[in-house]
Amino acid sequence: MTVLLTLVVARSVQAVDDDAAGATEESFRAQGEGPWELLTTTGAGPVSDRLNAALRRARGRFAAVVEAGDRLEPGALAAVRGVLDDLAGRGAEPDVLYTDEQWPADGAAGIFAKPRWVPRYLEGYPYLGRMCFVRPELVERAGGFREDFAPAREWDLALRVTELDVAVAHVPVLGVARTHAPAADPVAAEAGRRAVAARYERLGIPAVVELTGDDDGQAPGFVRVWRQVEDPPLVSVVVPTAGGSRAVRGTETVLVTNALRSLAARTTYPAWEVVLVPSEHTAAEVLAECAEILGDRLRLAPVAGPFNFSRSVNTGVGAARGELVLLLNDDTEVIEPRWLERMVAVASEDGVGVVGAKLLFDDERIQHTGITFDHDGEATHVHIFEEDGPGHFGSTVVDLDFLAITGACLLVPRAVFTEVGGFTESLPLNYNDVDFCLKVGATGRTVVCTPFARLHHFESSSRVARIEDDERAALAWWDHRKHLDPYVNVRGV
Template structure:
């Protein structure tokens, strides 16, 4: 392989090995992890990247992006963390599917309707303009909520009425059936957009060859991390980054960089519509919990890749609009299906942030 990729390039002084690694990944049929030390650099005596090395790094990244679909290098860092953004191809329609009860509730003494706030933030902050919003709304929704949503969403908004008992999975599946987009963006009704380019950041990864799903960085209202990807380890499931303060870099700067992950939460997940349909959508057997775990594991079982990006940031006021309790039968269904894959720590070989009960 070393000879096949023409070895080290003297035109990348200070970044020869980084450039070699990028070229090798472009030529490789697969990339595997080996639990052996094959090469080591003495970081104690290695000087930090100087201006020449940083410029070489930028050149290596630009060449890599040009060879893999295009993009821009926004910054290169002496700490090895570089901000690159891939180019979105075309202007595909994104169908944002939001299941909601459509009612005001009291939160900390204040009446709020989360779905109204969510739609307002989508409309006010999103720079991507080719989208529709499919609201799967309960038949008991308050009329004032419907009126406010119509006023905010306008012609982009489509209502699908739900009149059966709560089942998050079935509601989302119904919304996707009414969606026209080439991509579906599953979104909880209790979110608020932070990053204006949130759709572009996820879409650029969803357009990668073999991509099946892309997730985002979610924060609790108290500015701690709620989700930086799924972690399946030791037979348990949790969120990467849980409870870490916003701005924390994480192990090996893992909260700062786009990564392949075992899964992402359906609170905000973008998928090619054809992949959602291929894997059968969300299972109705998991009405409230672990339906997204099942969806992710079905997606990777079909050999699609799942990515997470820190460049799409949202607040997630988790479970403010529904009963968040986990039922024993949901644990039974999910683990009977996928217990044999709850050891996929190669995507995130670090301890859980919060002990799993």
């Protein structure tokens, strides 16, 4: 029988691994007869050397590594084979494919339900994890496992293999239950950071690669990449407003002046202007205060008639001079000085069309870290009302691709905005941002949310947007794209 899948069990040299390896082997035998084989690392010496030696002995077209003690879930190998057969039948057999996994209760308990292949996610977190099957010849071509990146050797190898213009597929089944959660200690985190930094050095892309932590308000131990942007382009910040007010931290506050004060006081990005789009109801004294705050950075583009957010946005962008346009609600407040640098850096990447930010309610719970679609096809904010933590395996602390992000803070190249026809004015209040992002996505560009740009959004946490029949009909044009959501695990998790 031709071997399709090889499973390599990584053992240490201690005899204590015997029982653990036995548990793994038992779970492998429970897979039944099939085109697969089991190998175990042998001998002494560095773990990476022994893994590379085992892979050279592999007969399978694909090989994956597990740790002694990991248990394969029933039917896991058959599920991997089924996906391979299906893709091969369509002439699309991958080079790399990965399954979901179960983590133990003494670590970050729960099922790691993974998204589709998102290269950006891999640069912030080793999400391919286990089981990850790779063609052995690609492992060899990439240079194999490297001991100087232990304990992030699997992450380092995944980064190098996926640089080889490979096809990657997700097998949406629970493949393995880990015996240990991946190490979350500073040594492991630093090894991962070095692996990502080495990737950018290989690609020749100037970037600063850092660990998340207290200085950015994010959960520690993940990786952030700051691409270097020379000659920062002008950003036109478009702010529609009616000059309204509400209580903020117990004090009645004019929202737009509060937003502009925070923008002027905390933003370190050098090249920006504000295009304020006041409605006919905006008081003259509010506009005078805005001018006092911003001086010659302010430009006005008044709009008349009933409030239509989409028309206000289009009017503001029409008056913008910047290469990049940032749509910003008047009920927001800047938190971090480098927020705009971060968004511009992500927007500078090839293929990126829209960039969004992490938005928090005034009680510091999450309001926005990206938009996805629920089982009924309705747009919904990911992680809304949750505490500002690491999310689902880093999903709120690393850059991620989505189908859409909120228009409350949305950065887009002005040329892209014009290319897709701007905001759809037949969507005056709700879902115009979702529609816009789907239009940009239809051009082949990606929509990214970065948590390293954080703002408060004083939208009421009890407000629920009501979708009207005409809005529902407009969004129905995009039903064919909703199943392409890169964030959501196809099992609906």
